[in-house]
Amino acid sequence: MYEQENCKFAKTHEWAFNENGVAVVGISDHAQHEISDIVFVELPKKGAQVKAGQQCCVIESVKSASDIFSPVSGEIVEVNEALSSDAALVNREPHAGGWIFKVKMSDAKELDNLLTFEDYKKTL
Amino acid sequence: MEKELKKTALYEACVKAGAKMIDFHGWLLPVQYEGIIAEHKAVRENAGMFDVSHMGQVFFEGPDAYKFLQSVATNNFKLEEGRGAYAHVLNDKGGIIDDIIAFCLTPEKFLVVVNSATRQKDYNWFKQKAEGRNVKVIDASDDFSMLALQGPKALDYLEELDKNIKELKRFHIKEVDLFGQSAYITRTGYTGEDGVEIMGSHAQINKLFEWCLAHGFKACGLGARDVLRLEAGYLLSGSDMDERRNPYEASCGWVVKLNKEEDFTAKKIMAEVKANGVKQKLTGFVLTAPGIAREGCAIFKDGKQIGSLTSATFSPLFKAIGCGYVPADLQEGESVEIEIRGRKVAAKAVKMPFYKNKV
Numbered sequence: 320m321y322e323q324e325n326c327k328f329a330k331t332h333e334w335a336f337n338e339n340g341v342a343v344v345g346i347s348d349h350a351q352h353e354i355s356d357i358v359f360v361e362l363p364k365k366g367a368q369v370k371a372g373q374q375c376c377v378i379e380s381v382k383s384a385s386d387i388f389s390p391v392s393g394e395i396v397e398v399n400e401a402l403s404s405d406a407a408l409v410n411r412e413p414h415a416g417g418w419i420f421k422v423k424m425s426d427a428k429e430l431d432n433l434l435t436f437e438d439y440k441k442t443l
Numbered sequence: 444m445e446k447e448l449k450k451t452a453l454y455e456a457c458v459k460a461g462a463k464m465i466d467f468h469g470w471l472l473p474v475q476y477e478g479i480i481a482e483h484k485a486v487r488e489n490a491g492m493f494d495v496s497h498m499g500q501v502f503f504e505g506p507d508a509y510k511f512l513q514s515v516a517t518n519n520f521k522l523e524e525g526r527g528a529y530a531h532v533l534n535d536k537g538g539i540i541d542d543i544i545a546f547c548l549t550p551e552k553f554l555v556v557v558n559s560a561t562r563q564k565d566y567n568w569f570k571q572k573a574e575g576r577n578v579k580v581i582d583a584s585d586d587f588s589m590l591a592l593q594g595p596k597a598l599d600y601l602e603e604l605d606k607n608i609k610e611l612k613r614f615h616i617k618e619v620d621l622f623g624q625s626a627y628i629t630r631t632g633y634t635g636e637d638g639v640e641i642m643g644s645h646a647q648i649n650k651l652f653e654w655c656l657a658h659g660f661k662a663c664g665l666g667a668r669d670v671l672r673l674e675a676g677y678l679l680s681g682s683d684m685d686e687r688r689n690p691y692e693a694s695c696g697w698v699v700k701l702n703k704e705e706d707f708t709a710k711k712i713m714a715e716v717k718a719n720g721v722k723q724k725l726t727g728f729v730l731t732a733p734g735i736a737r738e739g740c741a742i743f744k745d746g747k748q749i750g751s752l753t754s755a756t757f758s759p760l761f762k763a764i765g766c767g768y769v770p771a772d773l774q775e776g777e778s779v780e781i782e783i784r785g786r787k788v789a790a791k792a793v794k795m796p797f798y799k800n801k802v
Contacts, residue, residue, distance in 0.1 A: 356480045358757045359735050361784075377784065379735040381479040381757045382666050384784075403733065 320415040321345065327433035329372075329390040330442060334414070340427055342391045345418040346378070346409060349443055354380045357409045362398040363420050369395060371429050376419060378409065389422060391429045397421040451496035452588045452645035456652045460662040468560040468681075470497040473664035482667035483759050486634050490594035491663035492655045499562035499584040500642060501569065503545075503553040507577040512545055512553050513705040515572050517690060517713070518698050522547045527554075527614045527629060531690045531698050532565060537709035537716065538686035539693065541565050542678065544631055546616040554616065554627065556640075558680045572708070588648035592660060593638035593671075595800075600659040601639065608639070622650050633668065635675025635798050670756050673764060676727070676796025682738065683725060683753045683766060691716050692768065694725045694795065723750070724771040727795035728781065730763035734788040736781045742767055743780040743787060749773070752781065761797050 321343055326334035332350035335342040351357065359379040369375045369389040376387040398420045402408055409417035424430075434442070448471040451457075458464070462473035473494060475482060485491040503512055512520050518530035527546035531539050541561040546554045557565045562584060569580045592601065601608050604621070608628070611617055616629045626643030641651060656662060669679070678684050684693040690713070691699070699713050730736060736755040741748050755765025765781070773779075775794050780787040 355475070356478045358480075359733065359763075361734070379757065381670060382474070384735070384737065 321418060323348070323414055323436045326414070326436060327390070327430050328436065328439035329388065329433055331388045333388060333390045335390040335422075335430060335433060337424075337427065337430060338421070340424055341396060342393070342422045342424050342430070343418050344390060344420050344422060345413055346387065347439070348413045351410050351413045351417070354378060354383075354385055355410070356381045357406045360402040360406045360409065360419065362400075362402065363395050365395055365398055367395045369393065369422060371432070379406075387419065390433055391422050391424050392426060393422040393424040395420050396423045449497070451494055453494040453496055453590075453649060453652055456649055457494055457662065460656060462662065462664060465665070467497070467665055470559060472497060473662070475664040475666045476662045479664070479666040479670060480759055482661060482663035483670050485661035486594045486636055486663060486667065486671055487760075488595065490592065490597040490600055490638075490660045491634075491667070492652070492660040493591040493593070493663050493665075493668055494589075494652070495591045495640070496588040496648070497559035498589055499557040499559060499565070499582065500587045500589075501555040501557055501566060502581040502583055503555060503569075503578055504551065504581060505578040506551060508551050508553050509547075510705060511573060511576055511578040512555070513703065514707050515569060516543060516545060517700065517707060519700040519703040520545060520547065520553070521703070524549055525615050525617060527616055527631070529614075529698060531695065532568065533689070533707075533709045533713075534568075534686055535709060537689045537712040539680070539684045539688055539690060540568055540686060542680050542684070544614075544629070546629060548616070548618075556629075560681050586644070587642045588645045589640060589642045590648055590651055590655070591632055591634075591638065591640045592655060593632045593634040593636050595636060596659060597636070597638040600655070603658065604654070611639070622647050633675075633677050634671040635677070635796065635800055636671075637800075669754075670758055673754050673756055673766070674758055674760060674796065674798035676798075678725070679754055688725075688768070689713065689716055689721075692721045692723055692725065721771050723768045724773075725753070725766055725795075726769050726773060727766045727793045727797060728752070728764065728779065728790045729761055729793050729797070730781065730788055730790045731778075732789040734781075734783050734786070735763045736765045736783055736788070736790070738765075740765070741782040742769055742790075743782060744769075744773065744777070749779070758797065764797050766795060
């Protein structure tokens with residue numbers, strides 16, 4: 320759905336997929352694999368304003384909590400409620416049903432500051 | 444500068460089996476292989492194995508071995524040969540230095556299994572207390588590797604190696620021939636399931652590791668072990684209890700045998716603690732709203748902090764569980780709040796263990 324090749328990546332392992340000025344945000348396949356066994360996602364609040372690089376959400380595995388940073392600035396317009404009952408969706412479908420939140424971007428040019436999938440892979 | 448981490452003799456075998464390693468009190472140990480949830484399930488429903496070679500083996504040997512053990516440990520070791528018991532080792536003020544399981548091999552020889560993080564401290568303490576007594580305290584930890592083989596099917600699989608293994612009773616030990624060498628098997632564990640722990644030479648336990656992988660056991664890491672032990676209400680020495688706490692506060696009053704004949708470290712203090720009751724007590728909590736609590740999270744009652752969690756985790760069986768010291772009058776079922784990243788999440792006090800199997 321949000322194919323890796325069509326996403327931009329933050330060094331902190333979040334991806335953003337541009338859907339007409341709204342960035343769909345999730346975590347990379349590499350990140351879900353590293354975190355493993357995701358059991359809870361503390362979703363951000365709908366309507367909240369976030370800045371690029373700002374911590375806005377927490378993913379919990381059995382053993383640890385990982386901060387998730389918004390890769391772009393704007394307003395959180397939607398959160399993935401499906402994760403409330405099935406957080407492991409992030410493990411199973413990191414680039415599809417496991418998306419986490421959507422940001423109405425205040426400056427879509429910020430996407431240019433993120434890495435392409437090719438460049439992201441080189442950082443791993 | 445990075446400190447040198449110790450590796451167990453099973454390190455290479457664990458890595459080969461897919462282990463992800465972490466630093467556990469100076470030891471490089473598997474935190475997980477396939478995943479904590481899959482490993483937890485294997486132990487609850489089938490069989491799992493853990494490299495616990497970091498744990499310590501100390502022998503008390505000599506004419507005074509029994510009396511000495513009685514004097515440094517809280518439980519009563521008036522046991523028949525081949526039997527063991529769980530106990531606390533206290534400092535002179537009654538604080539918990541460590542928890543141990545000691546086995547009677549002969550009236551003049553006991554095997555004491557101690558925790559890795561406290562191994563040196565335990566040994567020094569034993570040595571100090573043994574001065575002038577007719578007992579040798581021997582730290583043999585470096586000679587042993589140790590595997591914990593746990594789960595409802597563990598003994599079924601192991602029957603192929605030792606057809607009499609099911610005759611070994613809970614908390615008993617026996618010496619067996621394993622791959623041509625002698626090894627100790629104890630029917631004990633830290634998971635809440637039936638199973639055994641096997642201590643032997645490094646080569647032997649490496650062989651056993653390979654054998655178990657090929658005979659139904661799933662390799663499991665410390666991550667799953669921590670969830671399993673907390674569900675089963677087993678305390679973690681150094682986290683859930685330490686020298687600032689006594690056994691009664693740790694809800695382990697049953698390991699203090701005030702009525703045994705022998706005097707033991709802090710016996711008098713323990714009698715007073717028992718008579719006067721404790722102000723704080725280790726209590727279990729289950730979250731009743733979404734969230735995962737972690738060690739260190741503050742516990743609130745009516746807006747006031749009453750304690751903090753000493754252990755906490757996600758549990759596949761109970762969602763989010765933890766335990767911590769709170770006022771002893773907090774009743775089972777009472778509502779509290781646990782603060783997670785500044786957010787107060789509803790929880791309730793429960794009796795430990797969270798999980799009880801018929802082991």
